[in-house]
Amino acid sequence: MSTRTEVARRAGIVCGGTAAALLVWLLATPVLGVDLTVRVPAGLARSADLPARDVVGPGQVAAVAAGAGVLAWALLAGLERLTRHAAVVWLSCALPVLILSLAGPLAATSAAGLLALAGMHLAVGVVLVPGLALTPPARIRRDSTPEPA
Template sequence: MKSPAATRALAIVGATVGAILVWVIAHQAVGDLNVKTGDSSQTVSIVAVILTVVFAGLIGWGLLAILERATGKARTIWTVVAVVFLVLSLLGPLGADGTGAKVSLLLMHLVAGAVIIPLFARSTTPR
């Protein structure tokens, strides 16, 4: 059995690799993934994908660690919060230019969430 820290680190790595794979396939299939930011457009780079997944994973890890120290229901609370944030994060890709970019960015969010949420939830330690 892996330690909670090892499980969470592997979850972040797995989510990052999954999002990278989606980005690579999407980049080959539809070209640049552009997102509207106000009046301009920004290209989603592979570096942005990596940094975003790692940052989100670390924020989730931090929240879970705090909840584990504060409550006996850390797993339940964290899972609900994580799912809510995942659903809210799906609004961002809707601003992408083109259907291919929208679908690709939505898939990246879903892949990252599908890896991180269950693995982090399983890694919780009792209070």
């Protein structure tokens, strides 16, 4: 598999995670009418001149999901340069991060909002964790000899 194919596959996984989060948002908000309002921590609201509450929109969902995917991919790629067991090490980081991310939805102002936000986190995790862990490691070409066909 060429490096270009590996990059395309991983980019597709990141896009898939983003699409999964947006699908949950779409089902929760416009279809089911769930209020996705979250409380902004008081210290952050004051220091950044933000309102005490914020409505989670599709742009925020896409940005956070894509950002998480890119960071996950970057960590995996970095580990692949350092160890042969990158996928195992990456999984030992990715799963606790996914679990810790579920604390974010606790800022929801309703039970339905909490469930919808947790669903978004899990949707991204269900796509990213196995998707990235099961992709073959990117090869680092140290010489200029072409690969056999």
